[in-house]
Each structure stands twice: as structure tokens, then as C-alpha cells.
Amino acid sequence: MHTFLKASAAAALLAATAACASRPPPANDTPVTPPPVQDTVTETETVRTEPVQQSSIKPGSLEDFRVNVGERVYFDLDQYRLDSDDQEILKRQAAWLNAYPNVRVLVAGNADERGTREYNLALGERRASAAKDYLVSLGVSASRIDTVSYGKERPIAAGSNEESWAMNRNAWTQIISGATS
């Protein structure tokens, strides 16, 4: 994983008590739904015994996958190799997918804007396939995993800087169907 992302992930851990290592870096990212605001003393005390974010998330739900497992792995510049951090996230994804066998996913491969369109489409496909192959090697049926490449066309971070580019070099596992609602 890119050094920047490691730092970001660490910062995220410190900042958000309920976040785990799989949570993507915070800048410009889709925020986890904040806990409901509690305004009476009694309710606040109840909440204190159990983290709100944990209690509001149903096992097997989209939220469960996003918050407790982690949707994305990030790549170094021009690379599609999965490092040990990426493998950790994909192992959690595979375990989760094996626990919820009706879930189907789409793995989208993405690239940063510092490359040409057509090459980046190919690079995104490589990244999506690398993530899929790893999930399959951990026992997830290949028929449950589709892949697509968006090249540099669908950045998640809009900035034009190293931080955003690192965010945009990813393979993003998205649940298509079968999650608990």
C-alpha cells in the first residue's frame, strides 16, 4: 500500500473510534453515516455502553461490508500487485463473502488521472482482475464476482494531487445483490 494511505489509515484510526483498518482514507471519501444525534441524558448514557455505529449495523448488510470489512484496496503508481495490507482486506472480504454466500459483487478497477485513457482502462482491468483472482484463491466462487474497469473515468477523489491520485488507484468491491437489507 502507498505510504500516504498508510498514514491516512492510521489517522483515521485515531480520529474515529469505530473505524477499523479497512476503512478507506477520509479525505473526499463517502462518509460513513454518522450516528444519530442523541439529546437526552438518559439516551446518551445508554449509548455509552455500546458503540452506536456497531449497534446500528446489521451483520451481512452493505453497511457491515463497507464499515467492518473494507471495500477498497489501493495500488502503487502503475502497479496492480497486491501488498500485504491489500491482502488483509481481501482476506476479510473473502471471509465475509464466504459467510454470506448469496452475495454477488462487482470489482471495479480504477486508475489515477496521470495516464492516458486507453492505457488506464487496461490498467484498471488488471487491478480488478488481481483483486478478483485473490478472492477466488480464498474460496469465493468466480461466478459471484464480476469485474469492470473505469480507467481514470470515475475518480472517487476530485483533487489533482498525490493524495487524490493514491485514492483513485484502487479496486473497489461493490455488492450487487444478496446483502441483508
Place this chain on the structure above:
Amino acid sequence: MLKRLMPLLAVIMLALGLAAPASAQLQVRVDEGNFKPTPIAIPDFQVTGTNTQLARQIADVVRADLASTGLFDMQNPASFIQRDLSINAEPRFADWKIIRTDALVVGAFEELPDGKLAVSFRLWDVYGGELMRINGEPGRRLTTTPENWRRIAHKIADSIYTRLTGEDPYFDTRIVYIAETGPKTERVKRLAIMDSDGANQQYLTSGRSTVLTPRFSPSAQEITYMSYEGGRPRVYLFNIETGRQELLGNFPGMTFAPRFGTDGQSVLLSQAQRGNTDIYIMNLRTRESRRLTDHPAIDTSPSMSPDGQSIVFNSDRGGTPQLYIMNTDGSPRACPSGGRDTACRITFGRGRYSTPVWSPRGDLIAFTKQEGGKFYIGVIGIDGKGERLLSESYLDEGPDWSPNGRVIVFFRENRPGAGPQLWSVDLSGRNERRVMTQTDASDPAWSPVLQ
């Protein structure tokens, strides 16, 4: 041809790296540093009928086309002395020498009884004091319906340009591109088309599906492009006349980076499957496809040579994206760097090279180069020699050639975060110009000259 027009031709010859033919007319030596645009006067046309406004608009488009080349110095009508020009009479050359113009265009506009319009013109060599014949004729007369008036103007400009420079025409053409709107993270991308000068902009798709990389067929009737229709990125054909879209082929993986073969009977494209991208050619009549590369690296962005014998493409088989040339039939070829191989690498400079496009003249390949945080548009000989960079910015990408191989159109993001715009640059590296579009725009592709 007249002496003072010689520098123009000489510069073009130099830019192309051609040896000047052994002709007395071409002995004028001009290096690019001394380049001076050739003065030309194009007065408003004589009008038969009432529509003086349309006549003036046609003359304006002719002037704008020629001025856009950077090769001509358009003379100010306020300076003209002779005001009684007639298409059927010799101009008073002395009057035009005083204002130091080299070339003079005299035109006449007529409204015809059937509602059509006609424009006639002649081209005069002021210093030589003689008529410049066009295709052996003393002048040209073009007729069309009033809606098509811009095409008459482009055809006149093409005739003048071709007669004075010796180059093939390119004004009466269209450009297809991707019109982009919306925030960066939710961009809407539509297929759009316009005249080469930016007039008559039209959208061809709704924007519901992201579309990318359109390219014209050699007949200018069809476009091949990539669309995410139905969520699956695949190559399609689009018929401009009927508006009909058609999925191309039945490939299991993602297909992208399409480009027509030289004869228009085939489409080159990439298919990515299980993490590997290779190049295929599809015969449009039989709909059979043939795999052209079989390598674990990324092979993409194929472009065929004008003679159909070779294909230049982008591959990272050497570790970084670089340009390679292969024979269309897959046989080994003699590589410029020595030895024989099925694919010869032609770029060895620093940086990453991609999006190669073979020049319609056959001798050069245009590319995008990325080095040191900048992007460049450049050209290189097919033997890998003579690399020249023509443009530079935060992001310059996706060159395509004018049909005469003199001008390159590409897209540019001027600074980080800026939306893409279309630009053009002359093969000499001079005359970088914005091509105006209504929205942000990318992936321009130039049509052949219209019929």
C-alpha cells in the same frame, strides 16, 4: 508559383523533413525561424441578388479557415484600394502591390432561380501579375442549397489552401469528440460532432451511458467508439446518418480502444480479459475477429498504417508504456534497432509513450508522452528517429491527424483540476490554437474530407 509564396512551401517541406524537389521555384531557402505568413487579400464577394449578408458570411468563413492555418497574413479590407473588382476582369495589380499582398481572391455570389446559391472565385498572383489556375481551370464555381453555405466556404478555402501550399485540403471536414459536463466524480460524457471550425455542434448520444474514444471510418459515415451501455464497456459502431448504434462483436471481455482499419472494412480494438489486454482485428463484413497480439503485457491503442501493412500500438511489455510496430499479418519484421521480431519497439526516449496514431501520409506517428509531471503531444518517424514534441501542458492527450497530415488535434487540461478542451497544433509545432466547443471536450477525432 510566385516567388513570395515560396517561403510558405519551403517551410512546409522543411517541417516534413522532405528534400526539396529539384525545381528552380523551390530554391528559396527559408529556415523556420524566419517564417513569415504570406499576405493574402480576400475582399467580400460581388453579389447578384439580395442576400449580401450570406455572401459576406461565406467570405468570412473562407478568411477564418485560411487564417487558422497560421500560414497566411489576412489583409485588412479597409486598406484595399481597388473597389470595383469583377470576377471576369483582371484586377489592377498595382493597387494590390501597394498594400503588399501576394495573393488576391476575387469571388462572386449568386442566388439562383431554384433557390440554390452559387459562388465563383479566382485566385490571382499579384506580383507575378497572373491568374493561378486551380486544377487546370481558371477558377471554380460551387453550387449548393442555402443550408449548406458553410461547406461551400470550406471548399473554397480548401481550394485556395491547396493551390498555394501544395498540401491536400482539410477544412471541409468534421470532428467528433466527447462532450463532458458535471463534476469530476460524476462526469457525463456524450458523443458530439461539429464542423472542423467548431460550427454546427450536435450531440449524438444522450449521456445516459459514458462513451469514450470515438473514431471516424474512412467514409466519414460511421464512428466506432466505446460505451458503458448496460454497465459493460464495449466497442460500438454508430451510423451518423441513421443514428443507429450497433454492438461490435461478441467478445467475453471488455473491448476498447477501437480504430478503423485503413480500408474501412475492419476495426482494430483491444480486448481485456482476466487481467490481460491484447489487440484484435475484426472484419466488418464477416464479423470474424483475429487476435493480433498474445502477450501477458498490456497491448492497446492500435493504429494502422495507410498502406494497411503495419500496426503501431502501445505496450508495457518492456516495463513502461512504449510504442511498438507489428505487421498486420503477424509475421516478423526487421526492427530499426536491429534483428527481427513480431513487434519492434520504436520509442527509447525517457518517459512513457502512448496513444500512437499513424499519419495519413505514412511517415510519422503522433503520440502522447508523459515525463516529469508533464504531458506532451509529439511525433516520431516510423523508424523511431526524429522525435519532436509539439505541445506541452499539465495534460495533453489523444492526438489525431487532419486528413492531410498537417495539423494535429488533441485535448488538454491546462492546469490541475481544469476541464479538458480541444486544441490543435501544426506539424511544425507552430500555431497552437484552441478549438472551441460548447462544453468541456476530450478525445477529438478528425474525419476524412467530406464528399
